[in-house]
Amino acid sequence: MEGAVPMSDVAAFQPEALQLPELSPLALKANPFLAEQLFSQWLSLPDTSRLVKSLLSAAKTGEPLNAIGNSSSTNSGSGSPIPSMFPSGCAPPLSPRSVSGSPRTVKQRAGPSSLGSPLKIISEPVREVIPQFYFKNGRLPPDETRERCLFNVDQHFNDHMDGLQQNEFKLVAKDICKLPSFFSTILFTRIDVNSVGIITRDQFMDYWVKGNFLTMDLATQIYTILKQPDRGYLSQCNWTAETVIYRIFHYVNRSGTGHLTLKELKRSNLVAAMHQVDEEEDINKVLRYFSYEHFYVIYCKFWELDTDHDFLIDKENLIRYGNHALTYRIVDRVFSQVARKFRSKVEGKMGYEDFVYFVLSEEDKSSEPGIEFWFNCIDLDGNGVLTSNEMQFFYEEQLHRMECMAQEPVLFEDILCQIIDMIGPETEGFVTLRDMKRTKLAGHVFNILFNLNKFIAFESRDPFLIRQASERENPTLTEWDRFAHREYIRLSMEDDVEDVSNGSGDVWDESLEAPF
Numbered sequence: 478m479e480g481a482v483p484m485s486d487v488a489a490f491q492p493e494a495l496q497l498p499e500l501s502p503l504a505l506k507a508n509p510f511l512a513e514q515l516f517s518q519w520l521s522l523p524d525t526s527r528l529v530k531s532l533l534s535a536a537k538t539g540e541p542l543n544a545i546g547n548s549s550s551t552n553s554g555s556g557s558p559i560p561s562m563f564p565s566g567c568a569p570p571l572s573p574r575s576v577s578g579s580p581r582t583v584k585q586r587a588g589p590s591s592l593g594s595p596l597k598i599i600s601e602p603v604r605e606v607i608p609q610f611y612f613k614n615g616r617l618p619p620d621e622t623r624e625r626c627l628f629n630v631d632q633h634f635n636d637h638m639d640g641l642q643q644n645e646f647k648l649v650a651k652d653i654c655k656l657p658s659f660f661s662t663i664l665f666t667r668i669d670v671n672s673v674g675i676i677t678r679d680q681f682m683d684y685w686v687k688g689n690f691l692t693m694d695l696a697t698q699i700y701t702i703l704k705q706p707d708r709g710y711l712s713q714c715n716w717t718a719e720t721v722i723y724r725i726f727h728y729v730n731r732s733g734t735g736h737l738t739l740k741e742l743k744r745s746n747l748v749a750a751m752h753q754v755d756e757e758e759d760i761n762k763v764l765r766y767f768s769y770e771h772f773y774v775i776y777c778k779f780w781e782l783d784t785d786h787d788f789l790i791d792k793e794n795l796i797r798y799g800n801h802a803l804t805y806r807i808v809d810r811v812f813s814q815v816a817r818k819f820r821s822k823v824e825g826k827m828g829y830e831d832f833v834y835f836v837l838s839e840e841d842k843s844s845e846p847g848i849e850f851w852f853n854c855i856d857l858d859g860n861g862v863l864t865s866n867e868m869q870f871f872y873e874e875q876l877h878r879m880e881c882m883a884q885e886p887v888l889f890e891d892i893l894c895q896i897i898d899m900i901g902p903e904t905e906g907f908v909t910l911r912d913m914k915r916t917k918l919a920g921h922v923f924n925i926l927f928n929l930n931k932f933i934a935f936e937s938r939d940p941f942l943i944r945q946a947s948e949r950e951n952p953t954l955t956e957w958d959r960f961a962h963r964e965y966i967r968l969s970m971e972d973d974v975e976d977v978s979n980g981s982g983d984v985w986d987e988s989l990e991a992p993f
Contacts, residue, residue: 618691626691629653630678640675654685656698657755664702696743699751710736720772723833727846728766733817764958770965771957777968779832789826798839799930804874807927810854811835817850839928841957842920848913851923862907865893871926878929887936896922920956 519525534540618626633649634641641649643665650661668676668684685691690698704711712735716722729745730737742748750765757763761770780786782794796808810816812825816838821828827835838850853859857867869889879886899918902908913919924931 616689616692618686618689622691623686626653626686627682630682634678634681640677640680642675646676649681651755654690654698655695656702657751659751659755660699660702667702694743696748697739699748700739700742710734710738711742712736719829720775720833721766723830724766724771724837727834727837728844731845764954768961771961774961774964774968775833775836778836778964779829782832788829789821789823790828790832791826795827795835799928802928802930804871804878804927804929806871806874807854815856815859816853837957840960841955842923843917843956845914848919849910852910852913855923855926862909864907868893868896868926875925875927875929875932884933892925896925 520529630649630653633653637645643662646665647658647661650656650664651658654660654664656664665676668680690701693701700711703716713722713726716725725747726735726737729741729747731741731744732738746765750763750767753763753765754760754767761768764771778798779790782790782797784794792808792812795811796803796805812827817831817834819827819831821831834850837844838847841847842851852863855863855867855871857870872889872892876886876889896908899922900908900912900916902912913922916922921935924935
């Protein structure tokens with residue numbers, strides 16, 4: 478055959494003979510010398526020479542090049558417009574890798590390409606299209622969700638074409654936004670930026686729908702509404718009811734920064750408690766954060782200690798807490814502020830907010846905030862572990878007080894064995910914060926070290942009576958819940974409870990006020 482390449486030359490350029498892994502564009506690019514040899518061989522073919530000449534002639538006369546390609550295909554008697562250096566049936570083989578393929582690459586073994594060369598039987602890699610997963614302004618809501626919202630909005634605004642006033646807006650917050658009703662005021666304020674006193678349908682749609690609230694979960698919605706636009710956290714200025722605020726930040730703001738993050742809010746039970754407040758007629762049944770009885774107990778305990786009623790407490794005031802239950806050494810540590818820095822502006826004095834944190838930690842020692850508070854007080858050198866020397870330092874005062882009260886003293890060596898049995902530390906020789914959080918008896922350990930009244934009560938307890946009481950009580954109640962209930966009954970029965978509550982002035986108003 479005229480112009481045919483000798484089989485010996487073809488073999489010399491076959492991929493297997495040249496140890497070419499795969500005749501793909503990437504393989505040729507990796508071996509430019511081989512590509513030059515193949516190209517030179519292809520140019521030497523007679524059909525190639527005729528094709529090049531016809532293309533040059535067409536370029537001079539202005540004839541379309543694709544027409545030349547088709548005509549040359551006919552003239553040459555070949556099925557390919559561009560000649561091949563390989564004889565018919567001698568296409569370059571594919572490597573084993575091309576047979577199996579890969580999840581991200583599609584390779585075809587179809588017939589010759591439009592260019593006619595078997596070197597083109599492997600197509601370019603097909604890239605997978607990754608769906609969009611980041612939306613700068615939030616993911617758009619599904620059409621069904623958006624249409625349902627529009628329908629509900631129209632129902633509420635159809636009879637109020639001029640807009641809704643604040644008292645009329647409560648149904649929108651509850652029915653459309655699915656928020657607790659006491660959020661209507663702050664939501665109204667966020668939308669009515671010009672303080673006109675009326676919100677139109679378009680204003681609500683711009684804020685709620687265009688603001689992508691439809692795709693947020695409830696916690697994110699509440700967080701976004703409450704926080705200042707330029708901040709990435711909630712601070713106490715976003716709330717109004719003081720005692721409620723302090724309780725929320727004590728339990729929820731685990732970082733202790735005073736900046737409540739969205740992550741902390743989602744981890745807590747605060748959103749569930751808000752809904753419970755909205756649905757429950759008796760606020761005292763909402764034990765988490767909002768109970769009036771709990772507020773009343775906290776305030777009255779503070780008022781009892783604040784003898785001069787300047788809203789500040791010093792060491793001598795605090796030492797009287799719980800009928801002189803605490804040791805001087807632990808009170809000193811509280812006022813050293815190693816566990817929590819006071820918000821009070823007066824040196825050496827504890828304000829009401831500081832007392833709320835203290836009393837919640839003292840009466841709920843087994844809670845995570847309580848454990849962290851007292852662990853830091855006992856950890857004298859601040860190295861993150863409690864040693865026997867540190868525990869003995871605090872127990873020495875307990876031992877002395879027992880002797881003064883004619884109580885049978887318990888030696889520290891015996892107490893230490895009891896503490897180790899209670900905690901079961903992972904490492905012998907010291908106790909870590911992790912150890913304390915693992916045991917259910919952390920509160921008893923702290924009482925042994927610095928609360929004499931609770932220590933004696935624990936040592937003289939009747940297991941049978943305790944078991945009976947625990948069976949009757951709600952298992953979800955915390956130590957704080959039980960303490961607050963007992964104290965509220967005691968305070969209610971005292972003859973001077975009316976004088977104490979009158980002295981508080983706005984006691985009732987603050988507790989029932991919406992916290993936002």
